[in-house]
Amino acid sequence: MSGKLDFFQEKISLQDPNHVEQKLAQLLQKEIHSVEDLEQFLLEETELIEAIDEVLSGDYIAFNRYNNDPEIKKRYEHNQEVIQPLLKKYEALLDKKFYESPYREQLDQQKYNVLIKSKVNSIEIFREENISLQVKEDQLHNRYFEITGSITIDWNGEEKTIPQMRKFLMSSDRQIREKAWNLIWDEVGSKEQQLNEIMNELIRLRHQIAQNAGFKTYRDYMFKKYERFDYTPEDCFQFHDAVEKHVVHLVQEIKKKHQLEIGVEDYRPWDTQAIPKGQEPLIPFKEADELVKGTIDIFEQLDPVFAKLVQDMNDHDLLDLESRKAKSPGGFCSSLPVTGLSFIFMNAVGTQDDLSTMVHEGGHCIHNLLAKEQALANYKSAPMESAEVASMAMELFTIDKWDRFYQDETDLKRAQKEHIEGIISFFPWAMVVDRFQHWIYENPQHSIKERNKVFMDLIQRFTLPGINIDGVEEKIKLRWLLQLHIFEVPFYYIEYAVAQLGALQLWKKYTEDPKGAIAGYKEALALGGSKSLPDVYATAGIKFDFSTDMIQEMMQFAKVQLDRLKS
Incomplete structure (x- = not known):
């Protein structure tokens, strides 16, 4: 591997698809004559899938780090076009082999219940x-990231990325x-047509995928794919309405207070992040090394295991934190199952948001570490609704x-x-992103004009009250184009709002009993995906x-914490 790829372990080469298929076929042909053989089959499946996942994850990380490297791009596209289809085919065959085994009924049903349910679900939608x-x-995702990763702004003769422009906002x-x-x-607007064309094609493909699998809408398909066994689209709609009723007015109060602080009579979109005259932007660190060292120090106060993890990741070159050209936007944590550690990718420029992102992604890394003690690959990863509790609670544990x-x-x-106000303010935006996607896939034949109108209607309902957008409506409608979830991981967003309520509950427990809250957090995270969401939450004591009622209770708690900071 090149130097840009040596942060992960390549125990199996994905460059030779015949070799990969041979390994998968050998596993598929394994004879099973007892329940013990079936359990051994599951363990061998985990070992092989993790070896493949390590390389897939490594190449995904590398592509996001170096959008303009032709060798890395070639590897990544090979994985998408050759390896991933092969893997999906064999995963379906392996699921079927497991499901059809007469020894499945002899498994410990309590231990394997979630696994069986998951595999049945996968068989049904494949x-x-x-x-x-x-x-x-996947090819369209790549194109989206190439376009958005290439966006730069000429700022007084200097080329700046969008994350680097935040300080000027x-x-x-x-x-x-x-x-x-x-x-x-203006720069995003210059890419509007290209990004809308990508979205149009994604909608067409996704609707066809849903229809092929026997679903009326792609939304219904994705709810099943995401294994949302514990809530429905109707529950989401009720969540949207509850946030409109109980949170939007709180956000308006925050905006009005901010408007007074910055001293403007007409509150405009470029005012929402402004700091008052006489203040400077919060700069918690200047260099990435400072962010790493500080994170290790505060994690040490919570649990030495958390601190050691970040130190180990830093020692193994598993942190890429600073913004630069030809690097994808956003931030994420990706597990490297063979290495046994995680990778944090982000675009830090020295802001408070970067500190929040670092501890957030650190929470995901802790989750991966604790859940890796689970024997099966299915159980080492967790549903997003609990994975995001791991990260969001870490923001609040460290505050x-x-x-x-x-x-x-x-x-x-x-x-x-500002962090607590940000949590409150996040809920309406989360509802916009979620409701927008419900509409998109319920109405797959819509036009770009119709799509923009629905988006504008939603943000005027949830996030624009109190902000004057006269004259800049055409720019406001572009905002969703930079929400990468809509393009890359459709319908993955409501989980943030669900999990934020869980994280607030954990923070409330932490203010009352820090050791007990951390103990419950660790115990819940160690379950990985082996239990249902209600069971995982209950293990954490939430x-x-x-x-x-829960939204009202947690908003009241958040307001109490804000009032405490005024005293």
């Missing part, structure tokens, strides 16, 4: 004709932030320890206050609940 469509879908000088805001969205980054108490309280 269609071989969808494999080629999913390859095309926070400027107390209104002319600077207005100029920055317009330059960003009272951010003095490691802020020696000035005023700055510390400001960072804490409820899997996004009802109106």
Whole structure:
């Protein structure tokens, strides 16, 4: 492997598909004569799938790190076009072999219940004709990231990425932030047609995938694919309505207070991140090394295991934190199952958001570490609704320890206050992203004009009250184009809102009993995907609940914490 690829272990080469298929075929042909043989088959399946996943994950990470490297791009596209289809085919055959085994009924049903349910689900939705469509879908994802990763802004003669422009949006000088805001969205607007064309093709492919699998809509297909056994689309709609009723007015109050602080009569889109005159943007660190060392220190205060994990990842070159050109936007944590560690990818430029992202992704890494003690690959990964609790709770567990980054108490309280306000403000945006996708796939024949209108209607309902967008409506409608989830992982967003309620519950427990909350958190994370969502939440001492009552209770708790920071 080249130097850019030596951060992961290539125990099996994916460059030779015949070799990969031979390994999968050998496993498929394994004879099973007892329940013990069946359990051994599952363990061997885990070992082989993890060896393949390690390389797939490594190449995915490398592609996001180096969008412009032809060798890495070639490997990544080979995986998508050749290896992933092969793997999907054999995973379906292996699932069928397991399901049809007469010894399946002799397995410990309590231990294997979730696995059996998952495999039955996979068998029911698998269609071989969808494999080629999913390859095309992956190719469109690549194109999306190439376009968005290439976006740069000419800022007074210097080339800046969008993450690097964020600090200008926070400027107390209104002319600077207005100029920055317009330059960003002018540049995004220049890619609008290309990105909308990608979305059109994704919708067409996804609708066909759903129909091939026997579903009326792609939404219904994805709910089953994501194994959302514990809630329905109707539950999501009720969640949207509850947030509109109980959270939107709180966000308006936050905006009004901010408008007074920055001293503007007309609150515009470029004002929403501004800091008041006399203040400077919060800068918790300047270099990535400072972020790493500080994260290790605050994790040590929670649990030495957490701190050692980040140190180990740093020692093994598994952190790529700083923003640069030809690097995909956003941030993520990816598990490397053979290496036994995770990789954190992000675009840090020294802001408070970067600190939040680092501890958030650190929570995912802790989850991967604790769940790897599970014997089966299916159980080492967790549903997104619990995976995001792991990360969001870590943001809140560490919030009272951010003095490691802020020696000035005023700055510390400001960072804490803005973070809590950000949590409250996130809920309406999450509802927009989720409701928007429900509409998109319920109405797959829609036009771009109709899509933009629905998006504008949703943000005016949930996120724009109190903001004057006169004259910049054409730029506001572009906002969803940078929401990578809509393109790459459709319908993966409501989980953030569900999990945020879980994380707030854990934080409430932490304020009352820190050791007990961390112990419950670790015990729940160690379950991985071996239990249902309600069971995992209950193990952590919280409820899997996004009802109106829970939203009200957690918003009240968040407001109490905000009031505490004023005293």
